[in-house]
Amino acid sequence: MRARDIIGIAARNLWHRRRRTALNLIGVAIGSGVLLMTLSVTSGLRSAIHAMIDATEFARSIYVHRSESPMQLDAISPKPPESALVVEGEMDPARRKRIRDALADVWQSENQQKTMAQERKRMEIVSKSKPISAEDMLGIKRIEHVQEVVPGIHQSCRVMLDGAERSSVLHAANLSSGLLRQRLLVGQFLTENDRDGVLMDEFLAYQMGFRSDAQLAELLGKTIEIEAISRADTLRQLLESAELASSAVDLGAFAEYVRTGQQLLADLDRTTLDDSQKRLIRQTLSKRFLRSGDQGSHPNAVRRRLTVRGILRLGTDADLIQMFRYSFSEGSYGLRVVPSTALDLASQQADFRGMFGASVFVDSVRNIDRVTEKLEQDGYRCASMVQMLKHVEKQIDQGKWLLVSVAMLILLVTAIGIGIMLMISVIERTTEFGILKAVGAKDQDVVCLVLCEGAVLGLLGTLLAALVALLCAWLGNDLLLHLLLTRFNMKLDSNLFLFSPTAMLTVTLCSVWICMSASAIPAWRAARLDPIVAMRRV
């Protein structure tokens, strides 16, 4: 028998029992469809994440540190009231939104309910971890494929300009960063030798009184004074004060305690207390409740004058890359200076022991693993996008195999259905097979006919599934991209459903193989029919 005739006869037989065929086709299509969609969406998602990460220099960076445990602390952030989110000044709507988000961040950081135990833990981690020195950084830079090492300096400081004063953080900038360069709103980017230049974020500028878009340009070229403060000292003082109040109090309650104390000092003159009583209270409370600015300079403070070169856009409307960037401690807020200036400021601190961490930039993504291995041999703990990517891929793969298992289960159940249907069909067509054998059909001809019916079911079911999957992908791609952007702040430009020929072929072969396997028993039964007995069933 020719293959064409076998397929034709099988197709005609399936058409003759079209209701049963349709039901089985639906089963095969659902199973194959789930399988196909799973493979396409995992492939699409992986490709999109790769494209997103590979597009930046950030994929080539490794964050190194020597801490023994993670620094993450779980804090509960309450929702800020609308009154705390009012943005003043004429500005671009997008910038208004960024400032509003920044106000919300600031309000939440002031009001988050971090417990004293958590803060103590952070202090312990910082104090126990072995710092990275300038010599260490030179050593890292000598590793093959390492292009640049940016010290992880995030210096707490006070910023003063024209009588205005704000707290902020000063970071060592990665001068080769395209991402940072893209955030420049006005002004110019820092150069390597610009040791007195500084880049300020737009929110700090807003807080310093440069609110409208027009006012931002006025800030360029102005000299600001910064006063670096040892974070460890500040925290230690805070803890000591808090422990005096109560060992169980949380920072939110402690902040309220401080505010109440400050209010009491401010309103002291309006009370009916006599002068000696007022003096006593001032002496007792002022050390504890007045802000450092109210008290004058911090004893460990280091001062420096810097010139504003440019204003940086906030990263609050950033995509996933910038979220990762934030997780690598570069942050979105604060001031940025060239690494040498940051190192200079930090090293002048009395308690400076070295950097907690540093960002290492490698020449190619392909060399990340090699450099990571070398850094780990040298005793550093490393975190890179490649490692994160591997973790994400592992998660995607786990999800994929779960869905693939479900799809295979559906196909298996369908296969059992197909097997039963074909068995019934063989019983119904006993006479037909008897006649075929009586006129000269070999056992293998009959086997081929029945197996072919299963294969046609598998093939048609997969084709149907492919059509439905393509339609779903066409309709669902934009919807999913929108969801990722709005729900997860994840902006992807590529297609989330990738139907590779390999995946299509794999699903088709898998489906056909399962359906043919289900047809094997009915086929064997049909082949073994005795033609004389079969023909007597008329």
Place this chain on the structure above:
Amino acid sequence: MISTSELYRSYGEAPHEIAAIRAVSFELEHRQQAVIIGKSGSGKSTLLNLLAALDRPTRGALTVDSNRLDQLSRNEMARYRLRTVGMVFQSFQLIPQRTALQNVELPLILEGQTAAERRRQASAMLDQVGLQDRANHLPYQLSGGEQQRVAIARALINKPRVFLADEPTGNLDTSTAREVLSLLEELFDRHKTTVVFVTHDQQIASRIGNRRFLMSDGCLQEVGADFGGDHARA
């Protein structure tokens, strides 16, 4: 052409063994037409099934056109049925979902012929049996006589050297049976095949064949034109 020697076919195990064919020995030359007559259950159809390689003898030798049927494998038996014999049955044995033309085409499909060639040959064969205009009718749309003609066309489409007919007129009324017999006689002459024709009807048997056999209780004996007189009628 056909040679049997001490052919036995029995069913079941001893002591409940039932012998359908007992020590049948006969020979038939090429183009000879044999008619086997006998009562129901005498073993006629069993013998025909053995000659068609639909069944295997319990013992004895059976040779058809130099094929030792008692020694063939399942595949060789299938090839023999396809290329050497054509057979028609009392109950026509047409596939109900296939048209007359498609039923006639079946052996050609199994031979692996092209669709166009199959169509040409099957149409020509239907034309020979007078059913050219019924080619696209399904079996249930045809009369009994027409169905049997389709079955005859299917049996002859591969130009078999042996034609076996198992009571081909058994399900037909007298006039239709006569028509079918006339057609068979004409086709036997045209195709010059060896024929083994089984019937229980002596009147029909008397019209066909140049050798006559009587089958009784599984035993076969060659008889004269009157089928052994009273013995045949018994």
